[in-house]
Every structure is written in C-alpha cells, then in structure tokens.
Amino acid sequence: MRPSKRDLILAAAVRVIAADGIEGLSFETLADAAGLSKSGIIYHFPSRHDLLLGVHTHLATLWERELEDIAGAPAAELTPTGRLRAVVTSMGRTADLPELLMILDSRHHPEFREAWAGVDKRWMPEPDSTDAYLVQLIAYGLWAHDHVHHAPLDARARERLIAAALERIPS
Template sequence: MPRKSKRDDILRTAYAIVASDPGGIEAVTYDRLATETDLSKSGLLYHFPSRHALLVGLHEYTAAVWEDKVRAHAGGKDADALTPRERYRAMLVTMSEHEPLAELMVTLHSRTHPDFSRPWLEVEDRWLPRSDDTATDPNLLAASVLWVHDHIYARPLAEGNRAVVVEKLLELIE
C-alpha cells in the first residue's frame, strides 16, 4: 500500500477548510491547518515555507482534482490521447456537473496571482480550446456557463433543464 503523503493531507485539509468555512481561502491559516492535521507549524512549514507556497499548492491540488474528473469523463484517457472533440466532450460533461462552491472559490482566487493561475492554465491548455481566440467555436465555450450557473444565480438550474442544455451542446460539438 502506498504511503500517504503529508503534503497531500495538508492540501486536502486546506480544501476542506475552504469548503466548510465562510471565510473561504482566508480561513486557511497555519494555525488552523496545524489543529486540523495534527501537524506542528514547523511540519507545515517544511512542506509549505510560505503562505504563498501553500496557496500555490492548494491551486495545484484543486486543478489536479478537477482534471481527474475530466479524465474520468474521457474514459480514463489523458488529453493527448484524444481528438479535440473528445477532449471538449469530456470537458463539457464535467462542466455540466454541479460543482462544489469551494472549487469555484479556489478557481476565482487563481486570478489574484500568476502563480495561482498557472496550474489552471496548464489544465485548460490540455483540455480546452482557447477562449481568447476568436476562431474558437462559441458552442464549445458555452459549457463554461453551466459550471458556474448555480453559484451565480439565486435559482439553480433544474436538472431536467441542465440535461437538455448538455444534450444540445453535445449535438453542437459532435
């Protein structure tokens, strides 16, 4: 059985704090992590010598978890083993799922520093068409709205409506 990584445990705990505390990312502190992981602050500092390094790790962890979801919708294949349409289909299906608010919070936080956005851009570059390229099919970009809908609007998208939207988008990219 592989040895559990303390670094991964710390990052899982940091994500759980973002998910459970109204303070979100600001609630992720060395004190809180030390309490919840039963590690000393020096043990935390060994893995993450600064808050910035900890937040970079949180973004890397969350982006990797998100990419694992996309890969699962691609039959377990990596992006480079798929055609562009297969990649976009896997991403569309992933984006159509109701994602945890914590994932959106971490994603939004990535815009605050280039080091935080790097892991997200790496995942996007592997799986998505460029949204900043006017030659990109707008039908492929529409899926991103599904990903945030339930966190932006007061009324969540009814599952039946979500299924219809996903079906129509899949038809458009096929």
C-alpha cells in the same frame, strides 16, 4: 496506498476553504483541520504563498484526472471533439465552492494562473474556433450557475442543458 502528509494537508486545506473561504485558511486552521502541528504544515508549505500554490496545483491536477477519467485517455490522445466532450461533461456539474474560489483567486497571481493554464491549454478550444469556444462558454455557465444565480438548476434541467451543449460540439 496511504496518502502522503502533503496530500492530507491539501485535502484539509480544501475543506477549510469550503467552510471558511480562502481568507479562513491559516496555518492554525489548517493544522486543526489536518490533525497536524503548525510546524508540520510549515515543513511542507513554508509560506502562505507556497500553501496557496499547492492548493491551486492540487485542484488543477484533480480536475485533469477527472477529465481523463471522463474521456478515457489523456488530452494528447484525444481529438478536439473528444476533449471538449470531456470538458462539457465535467463542467456540467455545479462547481465545488473551493474550486470556484481558487479559480477566481488565480487571476491575481501569475504562478496561481499557471497552475490551471496547463489544463486549459491541453483541454480547451482556442477562442478562434468560435463554435467550439461557444460550447466551452456554455460549460462554464453550467459550472458556475448555482453560485451566481438565485435558484439552482434542478437535475433534469441540468441534464437537458448538458445534452444540448454536447449536441453543439462541432465535429
């Protein structure tokens, strides 16, 4: 199945953000990256706000699909342990820069936050489940590590840390 123009635009937007940050994303840079006219972009995303909301929603949807692929089922069909195992496995990888930038950007606008909140609500433990929440915080640390630390984790260290986090998931 051929991707829709909207999906092509969103994929191009992610590439622009990876190369130039959110500030580098404009209708002009996006039109060049997507191989479309500026008016073609505006047809699908009439404002920069609509475009950014589209990118947030697109990335959150991709992440939820990844979680479902890892877990083998949607969140509603899994135990809390099964959901947290998928989260740790997913977040054990290094964050893609566009994901990280968009997550940080989502803190500044309620609609952007909402794009991610549904995934969090379906997959993440509540803070009052202390042991499970600590494991989630370990996963966040693994995910962001290479962007905030002076030396990236090597593959063996990352695998050991993921395994250690998985062992700490309460049953």
